[in-house]
Amino acid sequence: MIRANNPIMAGFYQDPSICRVGKNYYMVHSTFAYFPGVPIFRSENLVGWEQIGNVLERDSQLPLSGCRQSQGIFAPTIRYSQGMFYMITTNVSAGGNFIVTAQSPEGPWSEPYFLGPDAAGIDPSLFFDTDGTCYYIGQREKSGAKYYGDCEIWIQRLNLQTMKLEGEAVSVLDGFQKNAVWPEGPHLYRKDDYYYLIHAESGTAFHHSVMAARSRNIFGPYEYCPSNPIITHRHLGKDYPVTAVGHADLVDDGDGNWYMVMLACRPQEGHTLLGRETFLAKVIWEDDWPVVNPGVGRLEDTFDIPGSGDTTRLFDGCRTYTFDGQEIPPEFLTLRNHRDKVLSLSARPGYLRLYMREDTLKDLAEPSYLAVRQQHTDYEVETRFDVCFGTEGGCAGVAMMQNNDDHVRVEYFREGGQNAVRVVRCARGVDEELCLTGDIEKEIMGLKVSVHGLMADIRYSCDGQWQDLISDVDIRALSTESAGGFLGCTIGMYASGYGKDTGGYADFESFTYHELQ
Secondary structure, three states: OEEEEOOOEOOOOOOOEEEEEOOEEEEEOOOEOEEOEEEEEEEOOOOOOEEEEEEEOOOOOOOOOOOOOOOOEEEEEEEEEOOEEEEEEEEOOOOEEEEEEEOOOOOOOOOOEEOOOOOOOEEEEEEEOOOOOEEEEEEEEOOOOOOOOOEEEEEEEEEOOOOEEEEEEEEEEOOOOOOOOOOEEEEEEEEOOEEEEEEEEOOOOOOOEEEEEEEOOOOOOOEEOOOOOOEEOHHHOOOOOOEEEEEEEEEEOOOOOEEEEEEEEOOEOOEOOOOOEEEEEEEEEEOOEEEEOOOOOOOOOEEEEOOOOOOOOOOOOEEEEEEOOOOOOOOOEEEOOOHHHHEEOOOOOEOEEEEOOOOOOOOOOOOEEEEEEOOOOEEEEEEEEEEEOOOOOEEEEEEEEEEOOEEEEEEEEEEOOEEEEEEEEEEOOEEEEEEEOOOOOOOEEEEEEEEEOOEEEEEEEOOOOOEEEEEEEEOHHHOHHHHOOOOOOEEEEEEEOOOOOOOOEEEEEEEEEEEOO
């Protein structure tokens, strides 16, 4: 037996989809406006996960120009059939629903097969029946919808040779509750004599939930489980440590044991900075219905499951990145496209160069920002860099970001012939300068951001000695409750020319992220 600790994926690894091929499990997640898109992970035991790449790693696969932070890629599904991996998802900003394929989960993955206007809606999934037939399962607004979120789940056959939908599109479910809102995230399975559909309902916030239905015919009629919702935390109250449980996918281990992965949130004093994270639960079958965490009825912090091997949770401990390799580590994210225009690993070997281009974090553009997900409530990042400001100044430093309108920037900048460090909190698009140093002549700078729950302490060093810059910066404005949207926070290295392409740049020597105990 091995011990599982929830969440199994901390930080905004949300909308999990999972499949098993042989002894390995593979899981993917939403990425919205970040690039590359759809990280893919592998595990032998459902507990210890290794990122083996990103499914959408080319601009041609993932056009994101002009999309807001919570647009872009929604809710991917990963499936495997007859030697081929399939990932289907929605780019809500460009093209809608599409499929990519690969013979190996590490890639390379194909160019997108867009399904066109016939595949309306979001949250597509694929199901491969025992005879090899592939079916598309999706969510869309009902014809003649009576209210916002009045949606339905539908099924249609998919021709894998043409990557086109064929035959009749059949509406099969429109929600378990009366006047249900947002039945979405559907996944279809076959077990024994039944086809099973599970889907999320009631939106992705506090009232989120998972419903189950079954039919002996793939096109229905489907009956809903009388015990629905089969998992939710909305009845536990808003002060419960884990909320917003929903958007689930099922997997079995080949030995008769079943599990469910799903998203949930861990608010701090009513504010969520980590976003929607991935949790794991055990599933049994009673009367041909799935029962999640029998005898418990909610997500557990820890529990034992059959298995062996490495159980280290993703990115536990300290990570120090140096930039002497040929590739950016797969967990790093940039915003939108054209990563090669904002950074370089070859301009100065051993360093990451970020260019002081015209784009800022407030623009719906392609800023010089390379970041990782926040994965702990208490953590610290540290970086060291030197700068060439160019002809018209600019800035470089660290940013903690929820979206374009809500973020914190720690900037070493040049203005009026002088260099200084400042901290700027942007809330709902309005900048507030929280502190500013005097003139600093040094061109080598160290910055350290220490986050303790909903507060941050910031220090700087230009001569090897750390100095306090500001303490107790309130970062609640970066929570989803304040800022809206679907994401958690990222934190990383940043540079900008404040609306001008100055020709300047910053060379980052290292970047460290570690949990504070």
